[in-house]
Amino acid sequence: MNSGTNIKSYIVQVICLLYMLLFVYAGVSKILDFENFQVQLGQSPLLSAFASWISWVVLAAEFITAILLLIPKYRKAGLAGSLALMTVFTAYIFIILHYSSFIPCSCGGILEKMSWNVHLAFNIFFVLLSILALTLNGSLRETGKTNFKYAPSFKLMAVIMVLSTGFVVLLFLSSEDAMHHRNPFLRRYPHHPAEYSASIDLKYNSYYFAGHDGNRIYLGNYDFPSYILSMDSNLRHHKSEKISFSPGKIPFKIITINVQPPYFYLYDGSVPAFFRGDLKNWKITKEFKGIPYFTRAVPIDGTTLAFRSNNSKKLANVLGIFSEDSIPKINYKRDLLQKQIDGIFDTDGALLYSDGMKKMIYLYYYRNEFIVADKTGSLSYRGHTIDTITHVRLKVSALKNGSKYKMSAPPLIVNSNAAVSGNLLFVHSLVQGRYENEKLWNKSFIIDLYDLKSKSYLLSFPVYHTGSSSLYSFIVTDSHLFAIIGNDLVAYKLNHAIRKEIKDSQ
Structure with missing residues (x-):
């Protein structure tokens, strides 16, 4: 054997040794912290939906490849496996950097301190090493050939790299579709979708969000229903307004204020009563007459509102639309809410309205479902939150011969x-x-974000506890998320991507 052959053999052996060290170290690091490894894959924007089996496949592939590289007889197979693995890892990082919705945390082990770009360069270097080793290994076997003696190796390497890249692309496309439309209950936590910006102590826990006009937020107070507190997005420049209203002998119980420029609304479903006023002078100017009793209500426009009442069979909840300009004024939509147990507690939820989409949204509290309907109450579609709880988990007892119902055990709340x-x-x-x-859940509230237009889950982010661990309510403007946590009012600034989504829909 000549000196040139010896040098080639030595280079191949060194490259094989480097790969064995890399794969064994990476595999052992993953085994020692396997749970964290699976969590990282579960948070990956490429592999989220396949984290459970991909984690085992990667481990097995790394150890098997290291063993093949150790045995001279199977060295070529080991180098081919090394090229495949490093191509997969390189394609993964390239897609993360250029095509994923967000960039997750780096992998653990020796590469944990690397940035994603440095990690990409590291992987490309090892891809080149495997190409060099396969080329030299092929020349050692074909020393008698002088023309195109490397062609078989080049063809093999080209096939390996194309198939490996195609495999990653297929996983990416499949995972994206699963995560957004068939989510297997895996949340995505991108970096800083919402960042803390300010907070103030409200002193009392009787405040609630009345609405916003883009630049200012408005807070109502159940203890002092005639007064409205407003402030800017930085929670400064406070201003107090008093509603001009002479209710006479109306037996109000719980008055709620809703601000939707250019109007504000004052209502109490137990009376029932619903009034509209002008934001310019905070005076009540109109009463909605003929409105039924209601337990939830949200204004749609100056003459129309969506409501929920207990006017259905056996006091079951029902959604409806009230319009001053239509005949009849009340239009019940009895097919929207779907009963599972009693039609009362099992259909409880939050009633919302998107002025940007001109859609009414009803989110169930005890199951993974929400309803999207147009402003006339016609169903657009039924969506689902990403958890897997499709059936409510609560117990209901009938009292007074079925004239009254009560929960007989604490329910499982899905969407608060x-x-x-x-x-x-x-x-x-x-x-x-x-x-x-688990630590993240112990110190924060998790907010899941859905795109109603594309009917897809987007991402999740935490809103951290303050002195209290009770999130009473929150509201979202064009640029901020505001939350009332205990007695604290907290502001989180939304990142550019979320603000752009909101703006584009208006």
């Missing part, structure tokens, strides 16, 4: 509250997903 802005639905979920950090 919600807000809508443009085509985006923000849901406060109480159900922990797969591969999620």
Whole structure:
């Protein structure tokens, strides 16, 4: 054997050794912290839907390839496997950097401190090493050939790289479709979709969000229903307004204020009463006459509102539309809410309206479903939150011969509250997903974000506890998410991508 052959053999052996060290170290690191490895894959924008089996496949592939590289007889197979694995890893990082919806945290082990771009360069270097080793290994076997002696190796490498890249692309497309439309209860937590910007102490827990006009938010107070507190998005420049209204002898119980420029609305479903006023002078100017009793209501425009009442059979909830300009004024939509147990508690939820989409949204509290309907109450579609709880888990007892119902055990709450802005639905979920950090759930509220236009799940982000661990309500403007947590009013600034989604839908 000549010196040239010896050098080629030595280079191949060194490359094989480097790969064995890399794969063994990477595999052992994953085994030692396997749970965290699966969590990282579960948070990946490419592999989320396949994290459970991909984690085992990657481990097996790394160890098997290292063993093949150790045995001279199977060295070519080991180098081919090394090229395939490193091409897969390289294609994965390239797609992460250029085509994914967000860039996740880096992998663990020796590569944890690398940026994604440095990691990409590292992988490309090892791809080139495997190409060099396969080329030299082929020349060692075909020393008697002088023309195109490397062609078989080049063809093999080209096929390996094309198939490996195609495999990653297929996984990416399949995972994206699954995550957005057939989510297997895997949340995505991109970096900083909403960042804390300000907070103030409201002193009392009787405040609630009345609405916003883009630049200012408005807070109502159940203890002082005639007064409205407003402030800018930085929670400064406070201003107090007093509603000019002479209700006479109306037996109000719980007055609620809703601000939707250019109007504000004052209502109490137990009376029932519904009034409209002008934001310019805070005076009541119109009464909606003939409105039925209601338990939820949201204005649609100056003459129309959506409501929920208990006027259905056995006091079951029913949605309806009230319009001053139509005959009849009341139009019940009895097919919208779907009963599972009693039609009362099992259909409880939040009623919202998106002015940007001109759609009414009803989110169930105890199951993974929401309803989207147009402003006339006609069903557009039924959507689902990403958790897997399709049937309510509660027990209901009938009292006074069926004239009254009461929960006989604490229910499992799936969706605690919600807000809508443009085509985006923000849901406060109480159900922990797969591969999620327990510590994150212990110190924050998880908000899931859905695109009502594309009928898809987008991402999730935390809103952290303050001095309290109770999130009473929240509201979303064009640029911020505001939350009342205990007595604290907290502002989170939405990132550019979310703000652009909201703006484009208006």
